[in-house]
Amino acid sequence: MCFDNKNSYWIDSFIKKYEESFKKVDLLDRKSEYWRFASPSIWYDNYINKKLPSEKQIENFSFNYDGMTDFFIKFKDGMLDISSLTELNKDEKNIEVSSYKDAVTNENHWSSKKFGLAQTNAEKPYKRPLALFNGLDSREGVFIKFKKGMRKKFHIIYEGNEQKKSTIRNLFDFEEDVDITIIEHFYGDSKYNIVSEFFNDKNSKIEHIKIINQDITDTFIYHLFGNCQKNSNIKAINFSFSENPVRNEVNLHLEGPECNATVASLGFGQKATSICDNTVFISHQEESSKSRQIIKNALSGGAKAIFQGKIYVSSVAQKTDGYQMSNGLILTDNCQFLVKPELEIYADDVVCSHGSISGTLNDDHLFYLQSRGIPLLEAQKQLIQAFFAEILNEINDEKVINHIQKQISIKLA
């Protein structure tokens, strides 16, 4: 397989490589720990073959961007809307932006030196077949280089109308000292397999917020592969309101010392079709980095959540500070929160802790609220919101918070 049948491009060697690796991995090896809680067929078969029954949503989940953002990039049914890049291109002193197509067909494009590196780092110990499949299948995406010192906040919108398979490949190159917030919104009738590679240079500060709306009608797969250099700071926060399978894989390679990484996820599922799977791997390769994983899932109606989280500390990564906490709020008793925390530590001077707590709403808390006149249902809502507060506190954009609160309220209505 190659990019097209007419010419040859630098991307072709990658596409071939992904194709070969994909053939080799036994995707359906259920014995693999990697698929411990959710069979690969949930993701792969759903993505390739099936169409999940699409339920049209009555609520309007679109986002009001008024005064919210410098600019946004738009994908519609998996296709990049090229015109949405023009606004970005005006700022060419600070930004270089290309579509996937333009980047991979340009022999001298800057991305050819970075492409695939972060994914390769993430292939040990698991090949991550869904990402390999993305590598051979994707023909759309956006590649952006943020030049030294620039600050920016922007949105990427993924709108779906046709329940089409959308395989998308993004690449973000963050140079030294940048301060960038990327907010990705997914809504409508579509299914996704997305890989985003992040290259975070020294002293960069990156916030990545991903919001998967309730009206996503099909399977959603996202891999974030990040390479982080000295003193860089990354926060990757996932919000999932989907009632369909969501697999959120975050893989951060802290290659330089003194990095700071946070991976957080809020999931709220209310149907038996809902699976919110966070598979997180943070690898400490150098000294004095900090990482935190905070996962919260509220579950009702037979919904399921999965957290496989690993902290890896190499033998030279002394003074590592790793933290991992997952909480399940089980609202009806047919729900499951399946957790596999893992520590793999080869250095001796490290602090790593992990914990996992699942339970129902606290009766004393409910009674306190009710004793002040708040009806049971409203009291339950307040406590569910409270359960999520820790994740919402990670972001400080009021409008984004409001949008998320609105989705939580719709679910609670």
Next chain:
Amino acid sequence: MFEIQNLHVNISEVDKKIIDGINLKINPGEVHAIMGPNGSGKSTLSYTLSGKDGYQVINGDIKLDDESILELEADERAAKGIFLAFQYPIEIPGVGNLSFMRTALNSQRKYNGNSELNPAEFLKVLKEKANNLNIDMEMLKRPLNVGFSGGEKKRNEILQMALLEPRFCVLDETDSGLDVDAMKQVSNGVNSLRSDNRSFLIITHYQRLLNYIKPDFVHIMAKGKIIKTAGPELAIEVEEHGYTHLLT
């Protein structure tokens, strides 16, 4: 009028009878104090009145204006004007004090057919009440009781009482853990709420509180029963001689 008639209560968790036949009539405007040894069932009584799950009334009745409230949920009892200041106010992380209080007030207003207050109207009311109790508004921006000192939690209970303007107030050892100044502020807060149509049931171990809030009646509770009722002088007697001579 608030009336407890021949009340018997089991704690379902342990299937144990804790309240063993209590009768109490509290007229509008009256202040009643309950004293009694640890474990005699005072807090159990207060939870039962406010409708906590697990406190099973096996006999008797609780009436507000001649109507039984036993079938009402805790939030409905609150909306009808029953308020409990908890002995141990709990912390609820993630629930903001301000939004909690506004939701509480508006829920009650809605229940009683009154219009809800918007955030600005609410803040105005709250500020004034917080000011009277010497409560810092900044503190109220924190989650409910989280990181509050013992005394601050107790004052926050009284603030909620002042805000919700209940008709029947149960104060469960609100004075425990308060410093002298806070005790005065809380007492002033309570006294300023005293009126002809509001009554109080004050649970305490110390006569000192009753110097500030003058009760009309003092009851002694032991082993789930009221064993003696008299005027304020009974509290002084307890302070001086303890309970032993009353129990025998």
